[in-house]
Amino acid sequence: MSLPELVARIPLHKRSVTVEVFERADGLWDLDAELIDTKAYTFPLSNGSEHLAGQPVHHMLLRITVNSDYLIVDAGVHYKAAPYAVCDTIAQSYQKLIGLNLIRGFRHEVRARLAGKHGCTHVTELTNVLPTAAIQGIAARQRRFERGQEQETRPFYIDGCHALRADGVVVREHYPKWYEKPETV
Numbered sequence: 001m002s003l004p005e006l007v008a009r010i011p012l013h014k015r016s017v018t019v020e021v022f023e024r025a026d027g028l029w030d031l032d033a034e035l036i037d038t039k040a041y042t043f044p045l046s047n048g049s050e051h052l053a054g055q056p057v058h059h060m061l062l063r064i065t066v067n068s069d070y071l072i073v074d075a076g077v078h079y080k081a082a083p084y085a086v087c088d089t090i091a092q093s094y095q096k097l098i099g100l101n102l103i104r105g106f107r108h109e110v111r112a113r114l115a116g117k118h119g120c121t122h123v124t125e126l127t128n129v130l131p132t133a134a135i136q137g138i139a140a141r142q143r144r145f146e147r148g149q150e151q152e153t154r155p156f157y158i159d160g161c162h163a164l165r166a167d168g169v170v171v172r173e174h175y176p177k178w179y180e181k182p183e184t185v
Contacts, residue, residue, distance in 0.1 A: 031133055037058040
């Protein structure tokens with residue numbers, strides 16, 4: 001399926017979300033997530049000045065540190081740009097991420113701890129991309145140390161998406177031990 005056909009349009013808003021994963025010298029892992037919102041037009045501010053087109057309206061950074069079991073051992077938030085002076089006063093609340101596991105109920109726990117007035121909409125949105133970014137960055141790196149060893153437990157990502165379904169061709173080819181024959185009707 002392709003994208004809908006383009007018609008004449010005017011750019012208004014751009015959101016950029018990036019995540020970088022780092023292996024640390026101490027055996028831990030850092031995930032740096034960044035959200036930047038810009039407008040394609042200049043608009044007036046309540047103080048009489050203007051917010052210039054292309055300048056960040058939101059620019060938030062979130063760093064979490066996890067161990068090899070994806071348990072968060074440290075977390076921090078930094079605001080480079082925000083629309084209100086009080087936005088950054090919620091940053092310390094993201095210490096509540098410490099102790100959560102990225103691959104076991106993470107998104108549910110984040111909502112329980114940081115939803116609504118207990119968090120920042122934009123920083124909390126950044127947390128949504130952390131589990132899959134961690135898996136992409138860390139799991140492959142960990143597997144390089146495990147090559148040649150028989151995996152004892154089923155990889156958590158099997159049945160995590162359509163491509164990695166237990167009864168699919170990818171699992172049959174790359175994870176034959178965990179392949180399940182499709183049910184026949």
